[in-house]
Amino acid sequence: MMGILMEGFGLTAQIFVITLVGSLPLGIVVALARMSRFKPLAWLAQLYISILRGTPLMLQLMAIMFGPYYLLGLNMGSDWKFWACAIGFILNYAAYFAEIYRSGIQSIPRGQYEAATVLGYSKAQTFMKIVLPQVIKRILPAMGNEIITLVKDTSLAFVLGIMEMFSAAKALAASEVSMVPYAIAALVYWAFCLIIEFILNRVEKRLDYYHD
Structure with missing residues (x-):
């Protein structure tokens, strides 16, 4: 039993890691596009956010899975x-x-921003050295909530036949x-979330020197 569950947890962890690696940087790009002064780009980013947050993740997974075949007649293979x-x-998160x-x-x-300009910082330097560290500190609790939610949302992969x-x-x-497999899975999810909470708390403490 444990071997099968741990094999499933391996897929759960893969989905979790791949989602974070892809969605964290993509989220920055979408956020910057959303704040762009170029209105068509800002509207496009706003539409993207509205659609992805306003429709169920399960529906999005099924659309991506079956869309290439039903819309374009493409057979994408077993992988x-x-x-x-x-x-x-990635797109959802x-x-x-x-x-x-x-x-x-x-x-x-x-x-x-104005002080950084006076000190001779470029826009990129201002963002990376002054703005981003403070932003990370301020958004960490909200990001932590989404990351914990992601752990549980990985279970939605079952709709595509993935044995997580x-x-x-x-x-x-x-x-x-028997209900025992469910109980063990619940404990593993909980333990995984506790580890993530511990890591996030450590990061938050490391950022305490960035005072508002």
């Missing part, structure tokens, strides 16, 4: 379900992260007519 899952999660980034960036007083931990627990529970 496509995993990558469709990864793309769906990037939309949420973008709004968190935007709120953090816009919370920085305008005077800090929840799917493994469901199959075991059905075959053994």
Whole structure:
């Protein structure tokens, strides 16, 4: 039983890591586009955020999985379900992260930008050395909530036939007519979330020297 559940947890962890690696930087790009003075780009980013936050993640996963076949007649192969899952999660979470980034960036007083200009910083240097560290500190609690939610949302991969931990627990529970696999899966999810909370708390303490 444990071997099957841990194999499922391996896929859960893969989905989690790939989503963060893809969505965290994409969220910054979308946030900057959302704040762009070029209105068509800002509107496009706003539409992206609205659609991805306003429709169920499960529906988005199914659209990405089956869209290429039904819309273009493309057979994407057996590996496509995993990558469709990864793309769906990345696009969805990037939309949420973008709004968190935007709120953090816009919370920085305008005077800090002006002071950086007086000191001779370029726009890129101002953002990377002055703005970004403060933004990270301010948005960390909200980001932490989304990251914890991501751990649990990985269970939605079951709709694409991916045998992540929840799917493994469901199959075991059905075959053994027992709730024990569900209980073990719940404990593993909880332990994973506790580890993430510990890491986020450590990061937050490391950023304590950035005072508002």
